[in-house]
Amino acid sequence: MAIYPSLITMQCFIVLVCISIFSSTVTASDPPLTLDYYKSTCPNVFDIVRKEMECHVLSDPRNAAFVVRLHFHDCFVQGCDGSILLDDTIDLQGEKKASTNGLNSLKGFRIIDKIKNKLESECPGIVSCADLLTIAARDAVILVGGPYWDVPVGRKDSKTANSDLSSQNIPTANEGLLGIISKFLYQGLSVTDVVALSGAHTIGMARCENFRARIYGDFGATSGMNPLSGSYLGKLKSVCPAISGPGDNNVTAMDNFTPDLFDNSFYNTLLRGEGLLNSDQELYSSVFGIETRKLVRKYAEDPVAFFNQFSDSMVKLGNITNSDSFVNGEVRKNCRFVNT
Known part of the structure; x- marks a missing residue:
């Protein structure tokens, strides 16, 4: 019983330190985003994006996860400014090859290219x-069964990218809970946002390289090694060999029950101790997870509460901006390159 006061004290201390260090970096004075920003200049923007996303997600449900992941990785570096979409050039080092982006493991860029081409045909330069x-x-989530939310718009595209910030800001698959929380606090996101946004892992796949340490580490301890968990672990090990090599890029679903459906199954996976990524299982199993554990239980029991909070947290994520992109940014004609 004596362990919990000290853990709580340590957790609170670290979180307060993170807030004091990082709160000054969150910008609150940027021009506000609005729902009707394109009302007169490109009134069909939402319809065009939705129709294109419908085609891509219907052809392969995994495309939904690809686009959601791109958005997350974009917003955690320089705010939501499209910097993740920039290719490397002689004058610019992009973020696509940063270590936390899996060295070219991000996908979905061609989907964005196709949507951009449609928009440029309809509303050039807008x-x-x-x-x-x-x-x-947002549309990707809806198309695989997830919730709707209004998307404020009016962002500008950055003329810069930052590979170093990608490595610093984006949580990694094997990261501990306090490290993950601190990175979210840096972006002005709360512990509740950490748990809700992690629910996006109810869709999508993970590479062997990112879950090897977990399945050959404490997976047995967190899952209790009941027969079903043991069978699941055996399947994971057949996908991901213990030694790094050609199998590093083998993939498996992060939600092995409903991998193509956006639901709350992910949280039930954590309750069973079967989270594929260490960073996910930490939400429930970490000794520091006093608050996150309660939220995992809540979302596992109440899918409506999860959907409502996920929608709110995605709006907060999308509203992460920086003054430079508004002042010095542009509307790129090609999402891969700065305008010439």
Whole structure:
């Protein structure tokens, strides 16, 4: 019993330190985003994005997860400014090859290219790639059964990218809970946002390289190694060999029950101790997870509460901006390159 006061004290201390260090970096004075920003300049923007996303998700449900992940990785570096979409050039080092982006493991760029081409045909030079990606992420979630939310728009595209910030800001698959929380606090997101946004892992796949340490580590301890968990672990090990090599890029679903459906099954996976990524299972199993554990239980029991909070947290994520992109940004004609 004596362990919990000290853990609580340590958790509160670290969180307060993170807030004091990082709160000054969150910008609250940027021009506000609005729902009707394109009302007169490109009134069909939402319809165009939705129709294109419908085609791509119907052809392969995994495309939904690809686009949501792109949006997350974009917003955690320089705010939601489309910097993740920039290719490397002689004058610019992009973020696509950063270590936390899996060295070219991010996918979905061609989907964004196709949507951008449609928008340029309809409304040339009007809709930013940052807005396009934010809208597409919302539609991706809806198309696999997830909730709707209004997407404020009016973002500009950055002329810069930051590979170093990608490595610093984006949570990693094997990261501990306090490290993950601190990175979310840096973006102005709360512990509740951490748990809700992690629910996006109810869709999508993970590479062996990112879950090897987990399945050959404490998976047995957190799952209790009942017969069903043991069978699941055996399947995971057949996909992901213990030694790094050609199997590093083998993939498996992060939600092994309903991998193509956006629901609350992910949280039930954590309750069973079967989270595929260490960073996910930490939400429930970490000794520091006093608050996150309660939220995992809540969302596992109440899918409506999860959907409502996920919608709110995605709006907060999409509203992460920086003053430079508004002042010095542009609307790229091609999402992969700065305008010339």
